[in-house]
Amino acid sequence: MKNLRTFNNPYRDDKVFEGCAIFALLNQAGKNVSGEPVFRAIANMRNRGNGLGGGFAVYGIYPEYAEHYALHVMYDDPAAREEVECYLKDRFDIAEEEEVPTRKTPAVSHPPQVFRYFLKPRAGWMDDVTEDERMIRAVMDINTGIKDAFVFSSGKNMGVFKGVGHPETMAEYFRLDEYRGYLWTAHSRFPTNSRAWWGGAHPFSILDWTVIHNGEVSSYGINRRYLEMFGYACTLETDTEVLAYIVDLLARRQRLPMSLVTKIMAPPLWEEIERMKEPERSELIKLRQVYGSLLVNGPFAVVIAHHGEMIGLNDRIRLRPMTAGIGGENLYISSEEASIRLVCPELDEFWSPQGGDPIVGKVKLETPALHVPVRPLVSDEDRAGLKVGGLI
Amino acid sequence: MKSYLPAEFIIERNEDRCIRCLACVRQCGFETHVYDAEEDSLLSKEELCVGCLRCVTICPTRALTVRTNPSEPRPNANWTREHLRDVARQAESGGVILTGSGNDKPIRSYWDHLYLNASQVTNPSIDPLREPMELRTYLGKKPDTFNPGDAKTRESECSNVRIETPLLFSAMSFGAISLQAMQSLAQAASEYGTLFNTGEGGLPSELVDYGKSAIVQCASGRFGVNWEYLNNSAIVEIKIGQGAKPGIGGHLPGEKVLAKVAETRMIPMGTDALSPAPQHDIYSIEDLSMLIYALKEATNYRKPISVKIAAVHNAAAIATGMVRAGADMIVIDGIRGGTGAAPKLIRDHVGIPIELALAAVDSRLREEGIRNWASLVAAGGFRSAADVIKAIALGADAVYLGTAALVAMGCTICQKCYTGICNWGICTNRPELAKRLNPDVAARRLENLLRAWSLEIKEILGGMGVNAIESLRGNRLQLRGVGLEEWELRVLGVKGAGE
Numbered sequence: 001m002k003n004l005r006t007f008n009n010p011y012r013d014d015k016v017f018e019g020c021a022i023f024a025l026l027n028q029a030g031k032n033v034s035g036e037p038v039f040r041a042i043a044n045m046r047n048r049g050n051g052l053g054g055g056f057a058v059y060g061i062y063p064e065y066a067e068h069y070a071l072h073v074m075y076d077d078p079a080a081r082e083e084v085e086c087y088l089k090d091r092f093d094i095a096e097e098e099e100v101p102t103r104k105t106p107a108v109s110h111p112p113q114v115f116r117y118f119l120k121p122r123a124g125w126m127d128d129v130t131e132d133e134r135m136i137r138a139v140m141d142i143n144t145g146i147k148d149a150f151v152f153s154s155g156k157n158m159g160v161f162k163g164v165g166h167p168e169t170m171a172e173y174f175r176l177d178e179y180r181g182y183l184w185t186a187h188s189r190f191p192t193n194s195r196a197w198w199g200g201a202h203p204f205s206i207l208d209w210t211v212i213h214n215g216e217v218s219s220y221g222i223n224r225r226y227l228e229m230f231g232y233a234c235t236l237e238t239d240t241e242v243l244a245y246i247v248d249l250l251a252r253r254q255r256l257p258m259s260l261v262t263k264i265m266a267p268p269l270w271e272e273i274e275r276m277k278e279p280e281r282s283e284l285i286k287l288r289q290v291y292g293s294l295l296v297n298g299p300f301a302v303v304i305a306h307h308g309e310m311i312g313l314n315d316r317i318r319l320r321p322m323t324a325g326i327g328g329e330n331l332y333i334s335s336e337e338a339s340i341r342l343v344c345p346e347l348d349e350f351w352s353p354q355g356g357d358p359i360v361g362k363v364k365l366e367t368p369a370l371h372v373p374v375r376p377l378v379s380d381e382d383r384a385g386l387k388v389g390g391l392i
Numbered sequence: 393m394k395s396y397l398p399a400e401f402i403i404e405r406n407e408d409r410c411i412r413c414l415a416c417v418r419q420c421g422f423e424t425h426v427y428d429a430e431e432d433s434l435l436s437k438e439e440l441c442v443g444c445l446r447c448v449t450i451c452p453t454r455a456l457t458v459r460t461n462p463s464e465p466r467p468n469a470n471w472t473r474e475h476l477r478d479v480a481r482q483a484e485s486g487g488v489i490l491t492g493s494g495n496d497k498p499i500r501s502y503w504d505h506l507y508l509n510a511s512q513v514t515n516p517s518i519d520p521l522r523e524p525m526e527l528r529t530y531l532g533k534k535p536d537t538f539n540p541g542d543a544k545t546r547e548s549e550c551s552n553v554r555i556e557t558p559l560l561f562s563a564m565s566f567g568a569i570s571l572q573a574m575q576s577l578a579q580a581a582s583e584y585g586t587l588f589n590t591g592e593g594g595l596p597s598e599l600v601d602y603g604k605s606a607i608v609q610c611a612s613g614r615f616g617v618n619w620e621y622l623n624n625s626a627i628v629e630i631k632i633g634q635g636a637k638p639g640i641g642g643h644l645p646g647e648k649v650l651a652k653v654a655e656t657r658m659i660p661m662g663t664d665a666l667s668p669a670p671q672h673d674i675y676s677i678e679d680l681s682m683l684i685y686a687l688k689e690a691t692n693y694r695k696p697i698s699v700k701i702a703a704v705h706n707a708a709a710i711a712t713g714m715v716r717a718g719a720d721m722i723v724i725d726g727i728r729g730g731t732g733a734a735p736k737l738i739r740d741h742v743g744i745p746i747e748l749a750l751a752a753v754d755s756r757l758r759e760e761g762i763r764n765w766a767s768l769v770a771a772g773g774f775r776s777a778a779d780v781i782k783a784i785a786l787g788a789d790a791v792y793l794g795t796a797a798l799v800a801m802g803c804t805i806c807q808k809c810y811t812g813i814c815n816w817g818i819c820t821n822r823p824e825l826a827k828r829l830n831p832d833v834a835a836r837r838l839e840n841l842l843r844a845w846s847l848e849i850k851e852i853l854g855g856m857g858v859n860a861i862e863s864l865r866g867n868r869l870q871l872r873g874v875g876l877e878e879w880e881l882r883v884l885g886v887k888g889a890g891e
Binding site: 012014015017018019192215216218219220221222225226228229230254255256257260269270271279283286287288289290291292293295297298299316317319 | 511514515516518523524526528530534535536537538539540541552758761762763764856857858859860862863864865866867868869870887891
């Protein structure tokens with residue numbers, strides 16, 4: 001089995017240490033928009049990164065294949081591609097496959113190949129579990145079983161584009177100016193280690209969940225051990241991966257609403273809980289009792305996104321910057337206010353939330369322009385998926 | 393038979409300082425000091441001295457010094473002074489050597505080989521004097537999931553007991569310790585928002601008001617166990633074993649079963665109180681499950697049920713079974729755990745260190761995916777807040793403090809608890825000795841200890857950059873080992889320093 005740790009955490013530190021800039025844009029009407037403001041905004045925070053990692057997640061980019069999983073796979077070696085495609089052809093019906101278009105960019109040296117596949121699990125392969133669970137299995141198989149291949153993203157009608165370089169370089173390289181999406185998240189990375197690997201850049205993604213993260217999870221040791229009890233193998237040894245799995249466990253498998261997920265990751269202090277009214281008080285006490293090991297401690301600012309929703313969250317004593325603004329139909333989340341003002345000087349609303357207070361952006365479902373599949377929080381697939389448990 | 397045993401201690405009295413107040417004579421329950429009125433001289437029968445330092449502490453002119461007897465036999469690395477002494481004692485008595493307190497052998501203390509982490513640059517440390525720092529802990533079963541909107545998960549709520557600091561007082565029974573000592577523990581625990589443990593001797597009627605702060609034990613002798621006792625509690629604990637004496641029971645001689653002890657233990661005055669080695673209704677894991685559920689029935693599923701075992705070789709597998717049998721809390725008591733009376737051979741040689749047992753149990757429960765089903769409490773020789781913090785990082789929810797609590801009340805660990813004489817009034821039922829312990833004063837000393845250690849835990853948490861104890865619990869990345877073998881690091885689940 002391939003050991004991803006040797007790629008992403010070559011020195012075998014407790015976890016990957018890094019600082020960062022984050023920026024996110026959600027068109028609340030669900031209209032696909034150009035990423036141009038996102039590129040400018042993240043480039044404006046260039047001094048928060050060091051050019052060793054940049055990336056984007058974009059939702060709504062593949063409306064023509066909205067019902068297919070869009071698998072973005074990175075290959076360090078062309079031989080790996082044959083192996084992956086062989087694996088996929090045995091288990092999936094592939095509607096379309098191609099190399100992700102790129103353009104020659106001077107700042108990018110020795111890029112890996114990135115391919116995308118639009119596919120559906122084939123009947124007869126692991127029929128007893130949901131399509132989502134089958135997709136997760138495929139991602140884990142490729143990531144841990146096939147040398148020199150790594151899945152960037154695996155959701156429907158969305159994709160992750162990332163690599164070693166400043167984010168604006170990555171945008172140029174992957175020709176992101178040619179895409180339109182209703183939800184964009186962007187990340188600029190400042191890893192402490194100099195060795196960099198394209199797969200180690202943010203966003204991290206599983207199905208259509210993506211996470212971009214600025215911070216260090218000081219509770220990583222216990223968060224990880226708790227997740228391991230539920231079958232999550234933290235193969236990348238980064239705290240960001242842990243955040244993605246926390247959301248997957250709580251929101252997808254245990255069906256908790258995002259309002260509770262954020263309260264688990266960044267709960268109010270006990271003294272605040274004691275001042276609350278019932279039944280909220282008892283509920284929060286219970287949540288902290290049950291999910292104390294998923295409290296994400298230490299400084300962080302994170303944007304978690306999936307179809308139709310984007311959540312910004314700070315640690316509970318707000319040790320990393322995060323601001324939000326609404327201008328017209330767009331909701332912005334950024335590490336720095338200046339980046340939002342740069343792309344939208346006249347904001348209708350602007351605020352910096354308290355630690356632990358989530359910024360929740362949702363696509364308004366009644367909007368006719370919306371042409372992306374928005375998953376309800378509790379789908380039948382999720383319900384069925386619960387029974388499978390521990391697959392990943 | 394003439395005893396060949398030399399005195400363990402010698403007593404030096406500074407005649408210039410001594411004012412003949414005779415406090416030393418009155419204070420020594422072992423009758424070490426004797427006053428000769430005719431000669432106006434004070435003598436010390438040094439062979440009776442246990443080295444408890446009561447006289448040294450009480451003497452108003454600091455005239456007394458007690459030292460280990462410097463007379464040494466010929467040095468011998470194999471036949472140590474202790475071995476010689478023990479053989480001589482047994483040659484004279486023909487009996488099992490008894491002792492009190494915890495193991496005093498230089499067993500490797502893994503706490504001293506584990507070092508803690510702190511934040512530098514990539515995350516900020518937090519100043520606990522200026523920022524909230526949360527130690528609150530809940531003991532009891534935690535379900536895998538909780539959704540307040542879902543009626544089903546609401547039903548599966550399990551009762552949890554809140555403690556404001558992860559420090560609990562260990563089981564010390566009435567009979568083994570004085571009523572005054574138990575009252576001090578009860579008062580301090582209730583004031584500070586934590587729990588004390590009745591041990592297996594029941595809850596004296598004077599202390600029923602402290603039931604909310606009590607972990608009540610149900611041990612092999614079932615002393616003092618009735619409906620009121622079980623329901624007037626925070627947690628009910630089934631005691632299978634004790635770190636100081638794994639595999640054996642207890643024996644409180646009839647002469648110590650005075651009226652109060654008899655009433656509390658629900659046995660006739662003057663009868664021996666025998667705790668069998670096993671619980672005779674538990675010969676296997678399914679029997680344990682039946683007792684757990686019998687106690688749950690008796691308490692209407694309102695109290696977490698704890699099961700305490702000594703740290704033995706297969707503790708991990710046994711603990712897993714206990715959790716599957718329905719225990720809401722499991723207690724592992726390591727080889728350094730204390731006792732009121734135990735055969736010295738067993739105290740010093742049976743069991744394994746708590747650090748290794750705790751790490752193995754926590755790891756095994758996680759591998760089985762059931763760590764959240766029960767709280768995990770470690771016991772056995774915690775000497776400082778540093779030991780406590782390291783135990784929590786290894787995976788403990790809380791720790792039991794026994795010896796440290798006794799020391800806070802005045803105990804000097806003379807190891808003579810089994811004699812029934814305690815000059816400090818702690819481990820005795822003689823009224824003239826027990827009354828020396830003022831519960832209000834002793835409770836204040838205990839509360840101070842809880843406060844001091846809690847503050848130190850907060851300092852360490854802040855340095856690590858976390859502000860809640862749950863972020864340290866089981867977070868073994870905050871530990872590094874030094875001077876440990878590969879297998880020891882593996883069992884502890886920690887990396888070596890620099891790795």
